[in-house]
Amino acid sequence: MANRIDLSKYVAYLFLLIACFLWVVPLIFGVSTSFRSQTEVVNVGFRLLPVNWVVENYMGVLNNTSTAPILKWLWNSVFIATSHALLVVAMVAITAYGYTRLTFKGRDTLFFVLLAISLFPGVVNLIPSYKIIDTLGWVNTPWAMIFPGLAGMGNLFLVRQFMLGIPKELDECAKIDGANDFRIFYSIILPLVRPVLIVVFLFSFTGSWNDFLWPVIVYTDVNKMPITAGLLLLQDIYGNYRMIGQLMASALIAIIPTVLLFLFAQKHFVKSINLNAGLKG
């Protein structure tokens, strides 16, 4: 018995080691490429780390202040992504409660109809979407980025699935004790789905952060742009000219905040309250 557990440990370790190696090598290679000159990039032969570390790629990206006010972009993105993610979490938690805990006619049908509609690819919806934003007067404002995404079904589907996993006995007890839905939602369900809400926050923050197609359409003012759309102005040309160092540098600058958020969030989404605690006994 003891042997068996030890063996599983080694299998787990071996598997993780291989996975980490496969995932981390390209990552290191990407980071190190951002410190290579073009001359070194095109040199024949493979090296994981640069021979000469250069910071010109980063300087090139950061010094281009006339067309690329990067600090402003960063602030715009932080504002947009944070407000968007907070609103998504609130909306999704409340709505998912409605679709799992309340009973009204056609509840599940409604949910699945919405989900079905959302599965249609929206490539050509760009123009009608723009018209709506334009009608609302949101062109060139952060609202164009913050609000439309609240209509999304993905996160709602995720949280709904988690709530379905919470035993009904929990709220039934509370109902007998006289609690109403608002109270059950706030004091019983909400704490239990907190880990997944942190995941939703992370996903919607990074989703909003990385979106580039939509902001390119709704912003003309370079000072109001979020960073991913802004950096695209630079990346386009780096890509076309295969200026690989600069492209990597700009891509890495753009992910620093999302990486930091992830490192912060990951402490929390596994530090959850045990779903079944208090119920099993």
Add this chain to the structure above:
Amino acid sequence: MKLNGRLTPTFFIGPHLIFFLVFFLLPSITGIYASFTQWNLINDPVWVGGSNYRTILFDTNSTFHHQFINGLKNTLLFVALSVPLLIVIPLLIAVSLEHKKVKMKNLIQAIIYVPGLISISAAALIWGLIFNNQLGVANNLFGVDVAWAATQPYAWIIIIIITLWGGVGGNLIIYRASIHGVSRDLFEAAEMDGAGPIRKFFSVTIPSIRFPLIYTFVMTTAGCFNVFGQPLMMTSGGPNQSTTVLMMYIRDLAFSHGESIAGMASAMAVLLGLVILIISAFQYYLLNRNAS
């Protein structure tokens, strides 16, 4: 109390419903309407009835028919190749990470998750260099002399590799958050009964996270149907359009250099949507039934 009870659903689902109608349903209706028209995105759409659909589905001489069939075939191939891996690999990593004695869990998780944050163009450059015949590791270290992007099945292999590299992290996080919620008691009870790690995985872990599993299955599949960045960047759809996915054709029709053919593009998008819908519904039905 009674009145409150009647209005409760409105309060809980109402706000989202409004947003959905304005920002999702309204544009989608326009999109579906467009699929029955000839439209260049500028002038008013001209109603042509089901002609776009007839051309795409039945006119075997038409370029659009060929594009649709080829694009759908390649998309289905991509989905079939990548979805199982995008489910199984993160699941195995998540389970391994749950092992009590494994250390540096957060570091490992970060390493797997961070690539998904990097923009597709930068990721494509990294992998493009790694598989580059002259400069790359694949050829220089392992002596494989293959023009990856232009030879099958290698073209698909590099597309799948870059997809996994960026895509495993998201599902991993969902699985970790879910597995962590599973009661320790269940595992301990299973151990008492003499269950080994594999038995525990199948009889405790999987059933306990069945709802998140259904979610990842359906959404990963829908996501993979919408793929276009990876093949566009890695192979440009080649060789011989064997990696050109439907979404690439749709985008080209709507937003390429020439006059836009948005009506046809919309019709293809609607058909793709129907395929996604049927497959998702089937998956959901199958998994939900087995789960309960």
Add this chain to the structure above:
Amino acid sequence: MKRTFIKATPIACMSMLLLAGCGDKNTISFWTPLTGDDGVFMDEMIDEYNATDPEFKVEHVITSDMYTKMYTVMNSGSGIPDLAIIHADRVPSFVKQGMLEPMTDVIRSQEGLQAENYLEQAYHSGNIDGVQYTIPLDIHANAMYYNQDLLSKYGVEHFLDDDVVTFDELLSLQGKLEDGDYAVNDSLISWVILAQIQNLGGDIEDENGNPAINTPEMKQAIEAVKGIADAGLMTPYGEDGYLMFQSGNVLFSTDGTWTSTAHEMVDGLSFGVTNIYAFDSDVFHNRASSHLFTLLTNEDRSDEKEAGIADFLEWLRTNSMKWAEAGQIVASNQVFEDSSYNQYTQSFFTENQKQVDSLYIYTYEYYPYVAEALDTYAADMVHGNLDIEEGLETMQKFVEDKIAEGVN
């Protein structure tokens, strides 16, 4: 119905407060697709212009996905820019869709904006049925870079003597190159083929304006390029021939005039520029496009503003030396005839009239579809993945089917 929803949302009320006044009356909003360093050069020129204290200052908006954005504003009718730069390929279909206004008034208010002051083909590419819709900024062309060191290594500097490398010269390298070295890469291969069609006296449209892809000239052009690949002289399919040129393994790179700035970043790469290879050193072409100033249809644009636009364009005509730094062939005679222009690599293409004439801009209405067809099929035909006859038929059908879907 829609109204009710909007009124019902508190967010909509908030938006009313935030509704910003759009478009200043006294500025010219100017959209360009000039991302990266190109945009910086344009910004510097505009700053300089605005410093002259003109009546209408120019406000530059760079957009990475400009055409999609143009469609969205044109369709919704608000937020249309006063002035924009578009590519020559787009002009015929934009005119047909009623998206462009003639430049007639602008040209009338500034004498300098006449055809004779610009490269002819650049100016002409904005002329549809005798009406001028654009003023050119530049020409950007397909160009062939050579690696000086490799030329001397293989003793073939004489290829450049008459400024044209021929197919025969390239083929003479067969069997003479070291393993891993290649004569030419396959960058912008469809542009190279489009140049050969001109070299062969062919075209991509017939006399009735119908697309002509499946032609003997196209076949010969593709077969000739395939001949180079078959001889093992072309970088293999799927390899990044552009980077291979920079790493010093390719004698000739068929990319664009604008890439000289990127090649300069590679230490130890001694390169120069010449024409795209041709059948015969007397007849040679380089497929080109052009950045063109244009007025998107917008009834709100006042006559005064149009005069302001004319002032700006006239200023650029005489002050756009800066644009040469972006690697583009400046279209204004006054600029490219200036002696300080000679320091730029691309001045090669305006050295003499024969060179100027080699820059060929396709003005066929359906050129974008033809280019798309070539981009989709040419590489597979050249590298032997697709039978040429079959490919030509498919491309012909591809273009015809797309044209048939146009709203007429």
